[in-house]
Structure formats: C-alpha cells, structure tokens
Amino acid sequence: MRKVLGVCMVMGALLAGAAKADNILVNTGFEDALVGWGSETGGWAGWGATQSDSGFGVAPHSGLHAVMLAVWPTGGGGGIVQKPNVLGNTTYTLSFWSAYEATYAGGSLNSFVEWHDASDAIISRDSFNNIALGGATVWNQQTLIDVTAPANAAWCEVQINGAEGSSGGALYIDDATFSAAVPEPATVSLLGLAGLGLLALRRRKNK
Structure with a gap:
C-alpha cells in the first residue's frame, strides 16, 4: 500500500510541476x-x-x-x-x-x-x-x-x-x-483515476 501511495504522490508532484510553467x-x-x-x-x-x-x-x-x-x-x-x-x-x-x-x-x-x-x-x-x-x-x-x-x-x-x-x-x-x-482539469481527473486503479489492483493482490 505504501508503495502504491508513493507512486501516486510522485505522479502528483510531477503534474503540479507541469501545471506551474x-x-x-x-x-x-x-x-x-x-x-x-x-x-x-x-x-x-x-x-x-x-x-x-x-x-x-x-x-x-x-x-x-x-x-x-x-x-x-x-x-x-x-x-x-x-x-x-x-x-x-x-x-x-x-x-x-x-x-x-x-x-x-x-x-x-x-x-x-x-x-x-x-x-x-x-x-x-x-x-x-x-x-x-x-x-x-x-x-x-x-x-x-x-x-x-x-x-x-x-x-x-x-x-x-x-x-x-x-x-x-x-x-x-x-x-x-x-x-x-496549464494542463486541463481533465488531466488532473485522469491522475486521480490512475491512483484509484493502482489502489484497487493492490487490494486484489492482497486477497
């Protein structure tokens, strides 16, 4: 779980950097x-x-x-x-x-x-x-x-x-x-969906 959250945080940081050009x-x-x-x-x-x-x-x-x-x-x-x-x-x-x-x-x-x-x-x-x-x-x-x-x-x-x-x-x-x-709001939404997908995948593997 921590690894998945870490990936999401890194992705978020990269996006934030791109949004402020x-x-x-x-x-x-x-x-x-x-x-x-x-x-x-x-x-x-x-x-x-x-x-x-x-x-x-x-x-x-x-x-x-x-x-x-x-x-x-x-x-x-x-x-x-x-x-x-x-x-x-x-x-x-x-x-x-x-x-x-x-x-x-x-x-x-x-x-x-x-x-x-x-x-x-x-x-x-x-x-x-x-x-x-x-x-x-x-x-x-x-x-x-x-x-x-x-x-x-x-x-x-x-x-x-x-x-x-x-x-x-x-x-x-x-x-x-x-x-x-600045990236469109849809880009931010996609990041959120990607994070949820990673979390769901992690939970399946733990079952």
Missing part, C-alpha cells in the same frame, strides 16, 4: 535596458523603442520601467523582439500589458510568434493583428490565443509592435509573459 521570456518587466540586435535570445531588442518611466506620461504597470514604442502617422510603429527557445508540440500563451498616451489615436497593436527549427529556418507564424488597446493612459492586459509550437520547433521569435496611428504618439508595453499552457 515558468515564463520563458527575459526582462519581462523591462527593468533592464533593451539589448542590441543579435542578442535577442538574452532580452528584448527593438526599433523605435525606448525604456521608459512615468516621466514619459504613462506610469509603468509595475516596477520602475516599461517600454515605449513610438508610432508614426504613416509607416507603422516601433516594436520589440525576443527569441526564446521552445519545446515542440507544446502550447504557449503570450500575455502582456499595454497602454497608450492621450495624444495617440487611430492605431492598434500587432503581434506574432514565428516558429523556427534548429537550423533557423522558418516553419510557420501565428499572427495577431489590430489588437484593441482599451482606454487612453489605462493599462489593459492582452492575453492572446494559445499557440502550439510545431513538432520540429527549436526556438521562436516573439514580436510586439504598434500599427501606424493617424496622429502618431506612443504605445507602452509592460509585464510580458510567454508560458506553457
């Missing part, structure tokens, strides 16, 4: 400066992007800094890129907080996750365009649809950028996460 992005709160191009595996690189504090008009969502993305009336806007390693056939959720200054109008956010294999070849891309921004100077959480890494994916490019705005201005991004999805 770590954020695989670096510098998620933009407290550190942006990195240079070619170093996107160790942080955020960007164009038209500046590490900002409340002195720019919008206080960070948390901590001392956010990132400010310049947006132009024509030609698009600034953006940020990071390239974390991933596991194939794993589902990830991209989430971040966004805000915009009062002078910004007529634009939106775009984002995508581009999957690459070990030879750096592009496999596919999941795009999210025209993401709603919410109210001016108010932080709004953007949780995008879950994306699943192709079986042969080794790393991905996570990009967030502003679309062009009719009056220009700036967008702000803070507290970005890219994490493996």
Whole structure:
C-alpha cells in the first residue's frame, strides 16, 4: 500500500510541476535596458523603442520601467523582439500589458510568434493583428490565443509592435509573459483515476 501511495504522490508532484510553467521570456518587466540586435535570445531588442518611466506620461504597470514604442502617422510603429527557445508540440500563451498616451489615436497593436527549427529556418507564424488597446493612459492586459509550437520547433521569435496611428504618439508595453499552457482539469481527473486503479489492483493482490 505504501508503495502504491508513493507512486501516486510522485505522479502528483510531477503534474503540479507541469501545471506551474515558468515564463520563458527575459526582462519581462523591462527593468533592464533593451539589448542590441543579435542578442535577442538574452532580452528584448527593438526599433523605435525606448525604456521608459512615468516621466514619459504613462506610469509603468509595475516596477520602475516599461517600454515605449513610438508610432508614426504613416509607416507603422516601433516594436520589440525576443527569441526564446521552445519545446515542440507544446502550447504557449503570450500575455502582456499595454497602454497608450492621450495624444495617440487611430492605431492598434500587432503581434506574432514565428516558429523556427534548429537550423533557423522558418516553419510557420501565428499572427495577431489590430489588437484593441482599451482606454487612453489605462493599462489593459492582452492575453492572446494559445499557440502550439510545431513538432520540429527549436526556438521562436516573439514580436510586439504598434500599427501606424493617424496622429502618431506612443504605445507602452509592460509585464510580458510567454508560458506553457496549464494542463486541463481533465488531466488532473485522469491522475486521480490512475491512483484509484493502482489502489484497487493492490487490494486484489492482497486477497
């Protein structure tokens, strides 16, 4: 009986560890400066992007800094890129907080996750365009649809950028996460059934 219970406890611990996935992005709160191009595996690189504090008009969502993305009336806007390693056939959720200054109008956010294999070849891309921004100077959480890494994916490019705005201005991004999805409740139920099955089998052998 003790052995059976021990197996169930180990299975439970493994499941609990899987359910609480770590954020695989670096510098998620933009407290550190942006990195240079070619170093996107160790942080955020960007164009038209500046590490900002409340002195720019919008206080960070948390901590001392956010990132400010310049947006132009024509030609698009600034953006940020990071390239974390991933596991194939794993589902990830991209989430971040966004805000915009009062002078910004007529634009939106775009984002995508581009999957690459070990030879750096592009496999596919999941795009999210025209993401709603919410109210001016108010932080709004953007949780995008879950994306699943192709079986042969080794790393991905996570990009967030502003679309062009009719009056220009700036967008702000803070507290970005890219994490493996939490297992469905059905998975937990299956673990419970497996444990009951092991207990029943043990009792039969003892009769």
